[in-house]
Amino acid sequence: MKTPSIRIEEVTHRYGDILAIKNATFEVASGEVVCLLCPSGCGKTTILRVSSGIERLQEGRIIIDDVIVADGSNSQVSAEKRGIGMVFQDSALFPHLTVEGNISFGLKGYSKNVRREIVSELLKGVGLDSYAKKYPHTLSGGEQQRVALLRALAPNPSVMFMDEPFSSLDIKLRTQVRDDAIKILKDRGVATIFVTHDFEEAMLTADRIILMKEGKIIQIGRPEELYNKPKNQFVASFFGDINVTHAIVDKNEAKTIFGTIKVPFPHGSRICLMVRPEDLFVEELDDSDENYEIFVKEKRELGAYTLLQLIKKSSSDVIFARVLRKNSPKLGSKVIIQLDQPRAFVFPVN
Template sequence: MRIDPIRPVSLRGEVDPDKAGLVLQGVRHSYGGEPVVDGVSLTVGPGELLCLLGPSGCGKTTTLRICAGLEAPTEGEVRVAGMLVADRQSFVPPERRNVGFLFQDYALFPHLSVEENVVFGLEGMPRKKKQERAREVLSQVGMADYIQAYPHTLSGGQQQRVGLARALAPEPKLMLLDEPFSGLDRRLRDQVRDETLHVLKASGVATVMVTHDPEEAMFMADAIALMNRGRIVQMGSPVELYCYPKTAFAARFFGEVNEFAARVGAGGQVETPLGPLDGRGLISGAAATVMVRPEALKLAAIEDGASPDVVGRVLASRMLGRTSLVHLQVETPDGAGLHLHARVPGRYLPPPEERLEVSLDRSLAFVYPAGQD
């Protein structure tokens, strides 16, 4: 399979809405009077891949179905490639939206060959042109040698590639992917999503992908829209969402955090067992929740005669492949101690009871009002 370099794309704020692959403006949708999509607005530029990310029931799949034309919004507007396809007065059906779909089951026709599956989605061109286009996109996804094969003879990863080729064959202005890698095992999933990313980028098509996996979203996306309870709670680049989460929900969703209670002191500083942190504008005396990513904790041997500010006692160490996880008990003024996890690159397995110096990367430590979702 040919791998093309990933091209940079414009960020949402720089995209002309009339030229965008997708624009949602104030989109709402309810089931039985219960809102499941609540005021969603976003723009996806040509060549940009945006991930809708969130827990089950957050509204991300319903949002994708509204983009596809499988659901109609109760309020708001949907535009595809500058064309209004849905609002309160009008609705364009899926087959007229120039949208490609790739869902979890790939929906290949078992009685058609690989080539025939791709040709099936092409309309308005001579048979020979259909075959040429089908073979072109099958070559792009690395399936040119399987044009006469039938779906039941293919692996899950090969079926996914055929599904992608069929979706791209009509040259859609927008691609929609719904958990497309969830049925693959871990090793194959990593390979196929890497290949899919390069194919989508080479095509230049605007893409929206639904996933519940933060790591997958960070791997695939130029931009991530994190959803909860039908709303987008934060939208930005993977770096922005991981390193600058605006809410406690966002911080928790993007991986393990060490979480503990604290209180804002004089001058807006929060005193913690790991040292002072900026209270992020909270008033003096306010209760706060502190969240620290495990990789923010730096561990080092204590030199003879040294008295480090923060000391951690090792409870256990576990190698997790590319990283090691160290369980620590950090000393606190009340003597109760604070149980923390430190994630260290490579193999690092200090024995139980060893005392280590602990320092903090404050860029990966966050403070929120106590009780914030």
């Protein structure tokens, strides 16, 4: 890994009796995008606020470009001197300033000509070179967010903090603006901490994901690592729909609704088995076959895929499977299901 542009060390932060962050430690390298991912109220935005200097750090250390900018003492580097940029959900552009005026706002100490050159280069890079004299209210939502990013980039920060900056845009525009923004940040070698509660956005955007729960970091890794090798039930369930069932281990085996599986847990222990709908194989049986336990109760077409709701006839257990539309069984048909065991997750239940 490259030398980190920012390092968060053992950061803890409270609001009265509420513990917002507990002992958070991670680092982000130049040109790397790291997503803080978790439900609302878990501490991800608080990490941005104490790292950027908006809020005073209570415990731990923040190091940017090898300089300790905060260590919980009274002496902390102010936000404007940390070499950072920030972009929020609301573009927060100054309505009385033109696009050029907004982008150049943070370029203190530069001559007028140099400021104009920097603004021109930035606007040209995102295809907005003809927008310099326009005002924010004349821009679309996507254009406003691009200008907000350029304003944050203008002082050439080494670290960028982004707090759900694209969530207010429609899906198609969000994808385009997000992809353009990430490319710019990577091309410029900016270490980026990106906050979101959307797991799909995190997987599409991040080099690494930091998944949090109740102020604690639960797992850090590449998107595919968290998806394919979750540390616990919380991580497995966070990345989309998943089937959950419980069983008792009998001589290294457990009988489940998906069949009998091998498990590395002691005899008599209780386990939780989790399987994603796309990791089940579903085969339609002949209507005359009476040796069946499962049938298709509902099905919904999702483009190239079909989401099946399967019911076990001897119980109320519900199973969801996602199959290719061309392989989808008929509604009400009898089926058998097979589990791709290497793709299943088994956790002990305390």
